[in-house]
Amino acid sequence: MALKNLCVFCGSNAGLRPVYRRCATDLGTALARRGMGLIYGGGNVGLMGAVADAALAAGGTVVGIIPQALVDKELAHAGLSDLRVVGSMHARKAEMAARADAFVALPGGYGTFEEFIEVLTWAQLGIHSKPCGLLNVEGYFDPLLAMFDHALAEGFLRPEHHRLVLVHTEVEELLDALASYHPDRPASKWLDRSET
Numbered sequence: 001m002a003l004k005n006l007c008v009f010c011g012s013n014a015g016l017r018p019v020y021r022r023c024a025t026d027l028g029t030a031l032a033r034r035g036m037g038l039i040y041g042g043g044n045v046g047l048m049g050a051v052a053d054a055a056l057a058a059g060g061t062v063v064g065i066i067p068q069a070l071v072d073k074e075l076a077h078a079g080l081s082d083l084r085v086v087g088s089m090h091a092r093k094a095e096m097a098a099r100a101d102a103f104v105a106l107p108g109g110y111g112t113f114e115e116f117i118e119v120l121t122w123a124q125l126g127i128h129s130k131p132c133g134l135l136n137v138e139g140y141f142d143p144l145l146a147m148f149d150h151a152l153a154e155g156f157l158r159p160e161h162h163r164l165v166l167v168h169t170e171v172e173e174l175l176d177a178l179a180s181y182h183p184d185r186p187a188s189k190w191l192d193r194s195e196t
Contacts, residue, residue, distance in 0.1 A: 003179050005037040005063075007100030009115040010047040011108030012075070020107045023137045024050040026171045027106065032060025034175065039099045041092065042066030042084070044077040047106055052077055065095050093118065102131045102178045107140040123183075124161045131181035133166035133174050141167070160184045 014021050028051040031038050038055045041048055042064025052062045056079060063082045070076065071085055086092050097103075097119060105116040120132045134141045148165065151157045166181065168174035 028054030032058030
């Protein structure tokens with residue numbers, strides 16, 4: 001699969017471990033070297049700013065999509081290839097999804113979780129067939145992955161939907177996995193009684 005633009009969800013904080021920022025920087029640099037554009041939330045702070053700065057420094061194209069309310073708080077990155085200001089968080093997510101060929105989450109908080117789970121849910125429902133990956137830096141996403149395993153074990157996820165999440169600890173490995181992704185034939189989200 002040819003990936004031209006990768007949407008990255010990540011923290012507007014940098015987290016407590018320096019490895020998180022290094023990971024964001026490595027991802028931005030790798031995207032530029034592969035000729036892939038970065039689509040992200042348009043911020044200049046935390047891991048968001050780090051991934052954008054690294055992609056730009058390596059000659060990459062970076063499109064930021066940010067709600068006016070965050071621009072008003074002076075959180076918009078002023079040096080991007082393209083900064084799109086939208087009216088709401090909903091509009092931001094819709095435009096990011098429309099522009100992206102794949103999605104990756106780096107460490108982050110509620111917003112990162114919510115954005116990644118939403119595009120993952122859209123894949124489950126067959127709204128898109130774009131790959132969704134987690135860069136599991138220092139096991140950051142292990143508790144979330146354990147929750148996904150629990151949902152599978154308890155009959156709330158089908159195995160093919162559980163497999164929608166691509167998980168790697170290294171940037172290049174994750175980008176290779178996204179590029180070689182082939183979705184399973186779409187299956188119904190809903191289980192019937194014979195399957196439980």
